[in-house]
Amino acid sequence: MDGDTGRVLFGKRETDSMAMASTTKIMTCILALENGQEQTVATASAKAAAAPKVHLGVREGEQFLLGDLLYSLMLESHNDAAVMIAETIGGSVEEFASLMNEKAAAIGCTDTHFVTPNGLDASDAGGDHHTTAADLARIMRYCVWISPKAAQFLAVTQTRSYTFWDLEKKNMFNCYNHNALLDQMDGAVSGKTGFTAKAGYCYTGALERDGKRLIVSLLACGWPSHKNYKWADAAKLLNYGLESYMYRDVLDHSWNPGQIEVADGVYDGMLQVKSSARLTLTSPALDPARSLPALLKETEIPEKDIFLPELLKAPVKKGEKVGSVTYSIDGILLAEYPVYAAETIEKIDYGWCMEKVAERLFCHSSV
Numbered sequence: 001m002d003g004d005t006g007r008v009l010f011g012k013r014e015t016d017s018m019a020m021a022s023t024t025k026i027m028t029c030i031l032a033l034e035n036g037q038e039q040t041v042a043t044a045s046a047k048a049a050a051a052p053k054v055h056l057g058v059r060e061g062e063q064f065l066l067g068d069l070l071y072s073l074m075l076e077s078h079n080d081a082a083v084m085i086a087e088t089i090g091g092s093v094e095e096f097a098s099l100m101n102e103k104a105a106a107i108g109c110t111d112t113h114f115v116t117p118n119g120l121d122a123s124d125a126g127g128d129h130h131t132t133a134a135d136l137a138r139i140m141r142y143c144v145w146i147s148p149k150a151a152q153f154l155a156v157t158q159t160r161s162y163t164f165w166d167l168e169k170k171n172m173f174n175c176y177n178h179n180a181l182l183d184q185m186d187g188a189v190s191g192k193t194g195f196t197a198k199a200g201y202c203y204t205g206a207l208e209r210d211g212k213r214l215i216v217s218l219l220a221c222g223w224p225s226h227k228n229y230k231w232a233d234a235a236k237l238l239n240y241g242l243e244s245y246m247y248r249d250v251l252d253h254s255w256n257p258g259q260i261e262v263a264d265g266v267y268d269g270m271l272q273v274k275s276s277a278r279l280t281l282t283s284p285a286l287d288p289a290r291s292l293p294a295l296l297k298e299t300e301i302p303e304k305d306i307f308l309p310e311l312l313k314a315p316v317k318k319g320e321k322v323g324s325v326t327y328s329i330d331g332i333l334l335a336e337y338p339v340y341a342a343e344t345i346e347k348i349d350y351g352w353c354m355e356k357v358a359e360r361l362f363c364h365s366s367v
Contacts, residue, residue, distance in 0.1 A: 002213070002245075008137070014132060024114065029156065045083070068164035075159065140190070144189060145206075188205060207238050214238050247296075251285065260322070262279045266348055267345075280341075281322065281323075282341075307325070308339060321339070325337050
């Protein structure tokens with residue numbers, strides 16, 4: 001996926017509904033960052049303490065700082081940490097899942113349903129816990145480049161190791177980052193692994209190199225017995241994006257909106273010469289210094305669509321928006337430029353008509 005536009009550059013069954021295991025936790029993390037405070041105290045409930053491995057091993061009533069739990073969540077993928085975060089932010093796992101689903105819809109996901117904050121397989125009235133590879137990429141794109149807390153998300157997920165204590169300073173915990181791509185591939189900026197028996201091996205990651213932003217997401221990769229296939233597959237897909245797509249300026253610098261007819265508008269000239277006004281148009285797209293870089297294959301050509309009425313009705317004021325021109329590819333809008341009136345055209349009134357009659361009479365009398 002192109003991280004700038006959200007366009008899928010390559011996909012294989014990318015719209016299939018599938019379990020996503022602990023890649024779920026990128027949503028849990030970004031919601032905690034957006035809705036919580038690092039110094040907020042999180043208390044382990046019986047539900048959190050009962051979460052299965054991989055877990056931090058919290059005991060009911062044990063307390064931690066929310067900020068510390070984010071490292072437990074994202075570096076070691078601890079399931080109990082996810083439950084504690086969910087209950088702290090949402091009040092309950094169920095309410096937090098509602099927040100997850102609301103955010104997924106806002107991001108633009110089309111087939112994603114969250115039931116748990118940790119990715120463990122579960123179902124509720126809305127269906128199974130699932131996403132698609134395309135939706136997972138959309139969520140990762142939001143986390144690393146769009147969210148107001150993107151910088152904090154990157155700081156957590158790029159940390160190689162982290163040590164913290166419970167609030168009573170009774171137990172110390174060490175967390176280590178398991179995103180191998182951070183060290184295997186130049187430009188990797190974030191990522192999250194996942195595994196359940198139903199989901200198989202999963203991974204989503206982000207890379208920024210040579211001015212390009214790319215997202216990769218893999219579901220049921222290397223299942224059942226090839227745990228490390230995801231690293232090779234992720235690198236192969238990211239290298240494909242780096243090698244096959246280049247930025248090109250797709251703005252049509254030869255385009256000019258020209259003029260448009262304005263009914264009942266005043267105009268220069270004699271009454272018998274013209275019957276309507278012509279309005280000159282302008283647009284920011286005409287600025288010779290402007291460019292529209294788009295990540296494209298060599299053979300790809302974006303679509304340019306011009307939206308202008310055939311006729312306007314006076315009066316029209318200078319600077320009034322009268323249309324637009326858009327550039328898009330694969331249904332993804334790259335840019336939209338407004339088209340404005342470059343001048344004011346007033347509506348014909350009695351005074352203007354009398355003025356034109358006087359001009360005509362003067363011309364006849366001068367002959």
